[in-house]
Amino acid sequence: MRTAVVVGTGLIGTSAALALTARGITVHLEDADPDAARTAASLGAGITDEIEQPVDLAIVAVPPALVGRVLADCQRRGLARCYTDVASVKSGPRAEVAELGCDTTSYIGGHPMAGREQSGPLAARADLFEGRPWVLTPTADTSTETLNAALELVALCGAMPVVMDAVAHDRAVALVSHAPQLVSSLVAARLENADETAVRLAGQGVRDVTRIAASDPRMWVDILSANAAVVADVLEELAVDLNTAVGSLRSLAADGAQDRQKGTAGIEAVMRRGNQGQARIPGKHGAPPTRYETVVVAIGDQPGELGRLFKEAARAGVNVEDVAIDHSAGRRIGLVQLSVEPTAVHQLVTVLTERGWDVRD
Numbered sequence: 001m002r003t004a005v006v007v008g009t010g011l012i013g014t015s016a017a018l019a020l021t022a023r024g025i026t027v028h029l030e031d032a033d034p035d036a037a038r039t040a041a042s043l044g045a046g047i048t049d050e051i052e053q054p055v056d057l058a059i060v061a062v063p064p065a066l067v068g069r070v071l072a073d074c075q076r077r078g079l080a081r082c083y084t085d086v087a088s089v090k091s092g093p094r095a096e097v098a099e100l101g102c103d104t105t106s107y108i109g110g111h112p113m114a115g116r117e118q119s120g121p122l123a124a125r126a127d128l129f130e131g132r133p134w135v136l137t138p139t140a141d142t143s144t145e146t147l148n149a150a151l152e153l154v155a156l157c158g159a160m161p162v163v164m165d166a167v168a169h170d171r172a173v174a175l176v177s178h179a180p181q182l183v184s185s186l187v188a189a190r191l192e193n194a195d196e197t198a199v200r201l202a203g204q205g206v207r208d209v210t211r212i213a214a215s216d217p218r219m220w221v222d223i224l225s226a227n228a229a230v231v232a233d234v235l236e237e238l239a240v241d242l243n244t245a246v247g248s249l250r251s252l253a254a255d256g257a258q259d260r261q262k263g264t265a266g267i268e269a270v271m272r273r274g275n276q277g278q279a280r281i282p283g284k285h286g287a288p289p290t291r292y293e294t295v296v297v298a299i300g301d302q303p304g305e306l307g308r309l310f311k312e313a314a315r316a317g318v319n320v321e322d323v324a325i326d327h328s329a330g331r332r333i334g335l336v337q338l339s340v341e342p343t344a345v346h347q348l349v350t351v352l353t354e355r356g357w358d359v360r361d
């Protein structure tokens with residue numbers, strides 16, 4: 001691939017454009033909002049010049065409900081030889097593409113499984129898709145040239161291609177992305193009118209569960225509208241589990257020993273099922289799930305502390321797999337949780353302690 005056009009230069013379009021530009025591809029940028037295209041260009045994602053000859057690949061990165069119309073328009077203008085999109089749902093856009101009479105040989109559905117809570121070009125990152133699955137949904141119509149162009153796009157973005165049927169894709173993302181988004185928002189919504197004294201106690205657990213509750217509501221209305229029935233099915237099953245958990249808690253709160261035993265068994269069962277499900281989530285770069293151990297280090301709330309800590313870990317020959325920081329309410333220290341391979345814990349704790357760091361048990 002030598003040339004491409006990104007139509008819709010928001011978070012996802014600009015991230016893809018940055019990755020392609022970094023690999024020497026000439027990327028044209030278009031957006032219904034000229035400011036968005038100009039901003040993407042100023043970030044080094046490509047150029048806003050008119051397209052004079054059809055480019056190798058057009059990447060349609062607009063909200064799901066617009067994919068069909070925008071693709072039809074791009075094909076009418078003869079922008080590219082091959083076309084793909086990045087929408088978070090695949091069945092609706094596929095049906096619209098067919099209804100609008102688009103050329104289905106030169107179009108393949110796509111969905112990179114990576115995102116951020118923010119929207120727009122300023123939130124874009126060239127490495128957003130690095131090591132992440134990127135679903136492609138070819139049909140019997142899809143030409144080999146189109147499939148190959150999409151596979152090249154995925155490779156150039158550092159992602160891993162996963163070929164799926166559109167309906168299976170929508171069911172899968174309802175489970176692993178769309179329902180979790182709503183659950184995160186619902187948990188965060190409980191905090192809306194909560195007492196300040198309660199919210200101040202928030203620790204890493206609630207931060208983890210509510211991180212994606214900061215997402216853009218308009219984008220999620222678009223995504224959920226396009227997969228509403230399937231997500232409703234997932235949440236209905238969740239509601240059954242939720243009611244069972246409530247029943248177990250009521251039993252635990254009751255006086256009788258038998259009730260309490262039943263409650264304990266119920267809660268233990270749900271926790272164990274959760275352990276099993278969580279253990280199935282793939283690790284970094286799609287590797288099998290890895291169990292990391294956490295080393296907690298207290299650091300002063302001053303510039304450079306975190307950098308110094310990472311340097312010490314590197315000097316100890318320990319790879320930090322993940323990091324989270326818990327700020328102590330009202331105190332000027334942060335508790336840094338370094339996730340490392342279990343075999344590296346001893347070495348890291350020894351080195352950090354020797355060098356005067358406040359390592360917590």
Ligand SMILES: NC(=O)C1=CN([C@@H]2O[C@H](COP(=O)(O)OP(=O)(O)OC[C@H]3O[C@@H](n4cnc5c(N)ncnc54)[C@H](O)[C@@H]3O)[C@@H](O)[C@H]2O)C=CC1
Pocket residue numbers: 007008009010011012013030031032033036061062063064066070086087088089111112113114115116117118119120121219223
């Ligand atoms: N945000 C996320 O975490 C992820 C989003 N996606 C999908 O990527 C697509 C884009 O989402 P984001 O980049 O997050 O949204 P965004 O809101 O950051 O960007 C969308 C862009 O499309 C432009 N646009 C709207 N109508 C247009 C039209 N008719 N012609 C040209 N441009 C038009 C908007 O002006 C905006 O700049 C959506 O289909 C979304 O489902 C996929 C993976 C992750």
Ligand SMILES: O=C(O)C(=O)Cc1ccc(O)cc1
Pocket residue numbers: 087088112113114115116117177212
């Ligand atoms: O933030 C995360 O962990 C995500 O999973 C983001 C995300 C949002 C929408 C998508 O269609 C794909 C990925």
